[in-house]
Amino acid sequence: MKIILLGYMASGKSTIGREVSKKLNTNFIDLDDYISNREKMTISEIFKNKGEIYFRIKENKYLKEILDSEEDFILSLGGGTPCYAGNMDLIKASTATSIYIKASIKTLVDRLKNEKNTRPLVSELNDDKLSEYVAKHLFERRFFYEQADTTINSDNLTSKEVVTEIKKLLN
Known part of the structure; x- marks a missing residue:
């Protein structure tokens, strides 16, 4: 079983992914953590020292590596992952x-x-700019996100309720 969670940053992918992996007794992989471990730098350091293009190239490489593995997994992607390369x-x-x-x-x-302190792309934005930034990105990225096999609207659900929805989908 291989499950990929995608969506915008702060949508809950990592939290939900960890919970689903526990329920299904399956390996959890956070793509950003995987990249950080392989590159020996935090995502913030990669963006600062190497730039976004370098990051996106590595992101693609490591995504392929994970997808090609024989292991079962729950994979949480970065918010931009589906939109590049x-x-x-x-x-x-x-x-x-x-x-x-x-x-x-x-x-x-x-x-x-x-x-904000853990999100390099939005760390410098005030609240008004943040709302504008998210709205613009969601508009641009929706095309990619909506190509997923399934969509779960998490607005009025707890992470446990989203996990339950995912489990229902898999049965």
């Missing part, structure tokens, strides 16, 4: 089930306000 085509061509964890602009902005 043909990554969504790789995901669709794989045997994995892809699930878009969808959240509204308001939900995402509320979560991101509390996580």
